[in-house]
Amino acid sequence: MNDLIIKTENLSKSFRIPDGADLVVLDGINLEIERGVSTSITGKSGCGKSTLLQLCASLMRPTSGKIYVNNVNISHLSDKELCKVRNQSMGFIFQNSLLLDDFTVKENVAMPQLIAGISPRVAYKKAEELLDLVGLKDRMKHRGDALSGGEKQRCAIARSLSMDPSLIFADEPTGSLDEERAHDVEELLLNLVREKGCTLLLVTHDLDFAKRCDITLELTYHNIKKRGEKDA
């Protein structure tokens, strides 16, 4: 059996809605993600796939259940410890790339390393290399808000790889792009993830994109099942 990088046990999440009732989004989910494997999660709108990704990415806390990342139960870590986990072992790409608008492209990419305390010289050099890799070397002195949608996503991919993380979380990374740009970003993301040996957890509506991952999971209400697996 392969090494598991993410494992959830009876993971549940509910939200208090305005009328005071609890809305159960996830209930008793057991998920296992193998290290170095790209996994996509599909499902109908509102089935909780983004919530599942955000729980695994430590961006929210579960109502009950456990989440193991790199064999550490992150459900009970403090905010400070979670920040460290996110900084050192996770990269994020969302539909809206969420760049720091006032920072330059290079500073955006170097940011996770600067947060980790890596020297600015090393951090900026690595950022330049990554920007070269995603084809944004000529835009590195521009501000984050000056980039087009596709460029922002490429910058977000570069930033997500900045700390050589073991895990990349991508939530609809091509959702706001046209078909051509979306295809470019898909290619870039999957190639870089394979090249760097990262684990990718992708949430998408795009079934074609989902099928390009090693494993495709489908989330239905209270249940997650394997829908397909690519041959090695």
Next chain:
Amino acid sequence: MHNLFTLMMQKIFMGNARNKRRLLRSMVLISLVVALLLVSLIFVVSMVKGIEKTYVTLGGGNATVSLSTQIPSSLDFIENEDDVTIGAALIYGKNGTKVCAIKAVDTADYFNEQRVSLMHLQTETVDTTLPLLIISHELSQTLGLSIGDSIALVSVGGQNGERVRPHLCKVGGIFDTGYKELDESLIFTSSTSMDKLFASGTETHTELTFSSAYTTDEGVKELQQMGIYAEAWYNRSPDIYQNLLTSQQTLMTVFIAIALLCGFFVSSLALEMIQSDHKTIAIEKMIGLNAKRIKKVYFFSVELATLVAIAFGTLLGFILSSLLPYFLHFISTFHFAVFDWYLLKFTIYYPVTNIIELLIALLFVSFVTVWLSMRRINTVEPLDLLKSH
């Protein structure tokens, strides 16, 4: 190449035009408040010192001793030693009457360069055998008198004020200290004239004026150590002293209250910055920057801005204060009634201790309130971004 701390601070200050405008606006406001507070404080303290100086120089010296007291010549902090006689009289002029204190001095010694300059004394030779009086500009206006005019004086003497004697005198000079309260009830005359005006009912003592290096307290203490009983001016005139002290303390309290409000205002700037940078903070948290480090950056940025603003405000305050004498001189030429009870001619005195107290109060409140407002950063969640999108 910037490290994380300086990079984030740079973006807070220079990141976008909106932030820059907000910061600049707040800094200008803080600077102006600090400058105006300092000018007001310096004005009030200088005026009180000026009144005190006027009162001490012309009213009754720093301290008084009995006429028979022998002051050792070794006490070099005593600048002037004047024997004076004080009596009360009713003055009749063209336009009215006034009760005044008549102070008899040895005119040759008493009106030295320092006093003449302080009281802006104008004298003319008046050919008369009548007693000459030096009245204030204030009194000359009230009674409609000028130098050389005749003036009727009714002296009040006797043990119980039962001996009332009218005299005809001449105005021999006019002075103007600028301190209305003193001016309107003080008249100088010579010791020889005093003997003609008052047969009894006067008080004679020696006034001691100390050099500026000595405070009244220090001088009196030194005299007492030598076994000389000296009464400080504020013990002779406790009402005036208490008025000055209360005015100064009340205004200082008001100034500190304004400084505290200014400190609170700084925290609203911090909250505005956090609100405006909500997205940035959420992204920073998402990629692993913890709240404590974000707080530190915002706290230092706001406090740095506050410190710079305070420094500019202090500098501006000192510059404006140094121009106060010209401004007050300009104002005094208009004779506004509202300034009648203020001394508009005095030396500028910088109350360093009070200024430091004021600035520390402002800084302390801004430190506390800004640090408390940093708790808002805890409520910013990376998830807020994803929800809003």
